[in-house]
Amino acid sequence: MARKEKRTLPEEKKDELNMIPMIDVIFQLLIFFMLSPFKSLEGKLFSHLPKDKGLESTVVVDPIIDEVRIQLIFDKSIKSTLFTRIKIGTREFASWPALAGELASIHASQADAPRPIPFKIDPHPKVPFQSVVHVLNICQSLGIDNVEFAAKSPVTENLQSPE
Template identity: 30%
Template sequence: MKFRRQRLDEVSVNLTPLIDVVFLLLIFFMVSTTFTRETRLGVVLPEASGLPQAEMTDQVEVVISAAGEYRINGEQLVRADADTLRSALLALSREGTDRPLMITADADSSHQSVVRVMDVAGQLGFVNITITTQEPAAD
């Protein structure tokens, strides 16, 4: 008897569907991942290179703390909002808005606090506004 030999099918693995699935997973993870990276702007405060100005007795000094609290001529304001700041500066502006207004802010105070003082002072008519600087560190 003559038996026919069975043909052995060639065993192979088709990699095309596997590669398709891997690429689909890669695309899914790329799309679903959030790439938001919060950045912060580093602000370097200006340093003075000139001589300090002579002390003026007839000036308005506004000091801004790191927490955003205001002191006007050494007196702390009750609240740190624009209305309280406006009423305190309004009382001082009756003596004249030609007086120098000096703004001294802590390095950690917000930019909004400084701009608020400048805005309120400008609305009240102060034109001689000075922002204090720090002396450069000795290297």
């Protein structure tokens, strides 16, 4: 009689879920996304001050009559343009695209001019910075690079002094 062979099944391995790599990866991602917002989407607009004039807001001896002065006037009632009334001379613009259209036509008309007319941004002190950046942004999109800022006489007041 054949001897009955004792068969033993190989020891079954326990299927455990190894959590360690998952935790490692989650921590990696957590640290990455916690810190990465500092860098994301951030860019810059160039706004170089003129080298040969206006550096110290000195008295203008030979004023340039021809300029495109973009006035940004603070008006609490206008929410659509961030409390800002937009004017060039006597003309007023109800939106940023309307201003962009006007600036584009002025810029196009200056294409052959021997001396380019400067575009001067003249914001009211209370106008939000975003409005000024809107105008700069429009100028950059149209290829206008001779942008200046209207300035007061040399500043002497302290930044933290009360109004």
